[in-house]
Amino acid sequence: MCKHVLNAQVSIRAPCCKQWFDCAECHEETQDHRLKRTMEMVFICKKCKKAFRKDMSNYEESDEYCPHCDNHYVIEAKTPQAVVGVEGDDARIDSRMLKDERMRVDHRPSLFDFSDSLG
Numbered sequence: 001m002c003k004h005v006l007n008a009q010v011s012i013r014a015p016c017c018k019q020w021f022d023c024a025e026c027h028e029e030t031q032d033h034r035l036k037r038t039m040e041m042v043f044i045c046k047k048c049k050k051a052f053r054k055d056m057s058n059y060e061e062s063d064e065y066c067p068h069c070d071n072h073y074v075i076e077a078k079t080p081q082a083v084v085g086v087e088g089d090d091a092r093i094d095s096r097m098l099k100d101e102r103m104r105v106d107h108r109p110s111l112f113d114f115s116d117s118l119g
């Protein structure tokens, strides 16, 4: 579970650095390179802890479920509401928060941020 997507059901392997993230924003915050997008995403289900792959160029409704335990992992992201604009002394933090806030207007973290096929 990460702070951006409170109800994340899967972890996703970033194709660029081969590390596991709950959402694309976690990647952005911890890595200094751009997230590489992929047509073949690798997930780990948080419920049964098993890995599986999905071809995002041929994604169907049945692919929204974990093939091992049927966990519905494609869900609307629950995002925290009150994380922006609390502490304000540090200008560096401020500008980052502003950026975050702007991003939140038209962009909610989603596991499809890793996918090449949408958006």
Ligand SMILES: [Zn+2]
Binding pocket: 014, 015, 016, 017, 018, 027, 031, 033, 034, 035, 036
């Ligand atoms: Zn990476």
Ligand SMILES: [Zn+2]
Binding pocket: 002, 003, 004, 005, 022, 023, 024, 025, 026, 027, 109
């Ligand atoms: Zn996150």
Ligand SMILES: [Zn+2]
Binding pocket: 045, 046, 047, 048, 049, 050, 066, 067, 068, 069, 070, 071
């Ligand atoms: Zn599962």
